[in-house]
Amino acid sequence: MSPPPVYLNGDWCDTASAQVSVFDRGYLFGDGVYEVIPAFGGRLFGLEAHMERLSRSLREIGIAEPLARDEWQAIFDRLLEGYVGRDAAVYLQVTRGAPVPRDHAWPDPATAPGVMATVSPIGRRSEGARAITMPDQRWARCDIKTINLLPNTMARQKAVEQGVDEAILVRDGLVIEGSATNLFAVIGGRLVTAPTGPQMLAGVTRRLLIEMTRRKGLIEVDESFITVSALRGADEVFLTSSTKDIWPVLEIDGEPVGQGEGAGRPGPVTCRLDEHFQQLKTPQRRPA
Ligand code: PDD
Numbered sequence: 412m413s414p415p416p417v418y419l420n421g422d423w424c425d426t427a428s429a430q431v432s433v434f435d436r437g438y439l440f441g442d443g444v445y446e447v448i449p450a451f452g453g454r455l456f457g458l459e460a461h462m463e464r465l466s467r468s469l470r471e472i473g474i475a476e477p478l479a480r481d482e483w484q485a486i487f488d489r490l491l492e493g494y495v496g497r498d499a500a501v502y503l504q505v506t507r508g509a510p511v512p513r514d515h516a517w518p519d520p521a522t523a524p525g526v527m528a529t530v531s532p533i534g535r536r537s538e539g540a541r542a543i544t545m546p547d548q549r550w551a552r553c554d555i556k557t558i559n560l561l562p563n564t565m566a567r568q569k570a571v572e573q574g575v576d577e578a579i580l581v582r583d584g585l586v587i588e589g590s591a592t593n594l595f596a597v598i599g600g601r602l603v604t605a606p607t608g609p610q611m612l613a614g615v616t617r618r619l620l621i622e623m624t625r626r627k628g629l630i631e632v633d634e635s636f637i638t639v640s641a642l643r644g645a646d647e648v649f650l651t652s653s654t655k656d657i658w659p660v661l662e663i664d665g666e667p668v669g670q671g672e673g674a675g676r677p678g679p680v681t682c683r684l685d686e687h688f689q690q691l692k693t694p695q696r697r698p699a
Pocket of ligand 1: 589591593612613615
């Protein structure tokens with residue numbers, strides 16, 4: 412398959428020739444924001460929520476909207492031309508441009524932003540995840556979807572080095588989210604997930620799943636913090652993200668999730684929510 416096209420600052424290039432300035436503030440300071448928007452069967456999913464979050468991230472770090480909505484749409488359409496009927500993830504990022512010389516202070520607001528977008532295939536989800544818990548070493552504005560992801564990459568790398576899939580980040584004894592996922596647990600017959608706030612990223616998958624669950628009355632949703640000990644005693648745990656949908660967690664810190672016969676396997680609530688969520692992704696299919 413040919414490498415994906417790259418949109419870069421108004422031009423189209425291929426992966427090998429796409430080049431940014433060494434003065435780009437994304438490269439120098441991680442000074443930018445991004446989105447990952449899934450497309451299922453070639454159709455963008457949760458687009459409005461992703462674009463809303465992009466606008467919010469830009470606003471929070473003081474970068475002006477670089478493109479109008481129809482300009483973004485034209486870029487997405489072109490990126491997805493090679494993905495008709497297939498699953499893909501559109502990646503876009505906006506940085507504060509490439510002013511010279513390097514200076515921590517922000518450049519003149521008229522400085523052209525750095526805008527990049529590309530696409531990649533989304534693979535099949537694995538059957539379940541194994542995870543470790545880790546101290547959350549990130550900053551105090553995790554609600555902004557910034558490209559400055561060093562602590563997230565360090566956490567994920569630690570998980571990989573321990574032979575597992577994801578790091579669950581814990582702050583002051585409370586479960587916040589995964590390194591690139593939000594976390595849900597089934598505890599006492601309720602679906603519990605940390606409330607949104609500066610401590611975590613408000614995931615679009617999280618939001619769509621909560622809205623769907625409430626709309627269909629599938630299970631009571633409780634947006635409140637989960638302690639690590641409550642997580643260890645949870646009946647079911649799963650992670651969510653745009654590229655992983657609902658990803659059951661089978662094992663945490665080497666211990667199976669859940670009790671009894673079903674321990675270490677995707678639980679009934681997780682499976683039911685997943686079934687409904689798959690229908691939300693591809694509305695033409697009705698669940699059995
Ligand atoms: N990550 N929390 C963090 C820290 C994330 O980076 C992500 C997404 C999520 C889930 O958000 P959403 O449901 O909107 O994808 C939660 C993306 C996929 C990434 O960085 O590749």
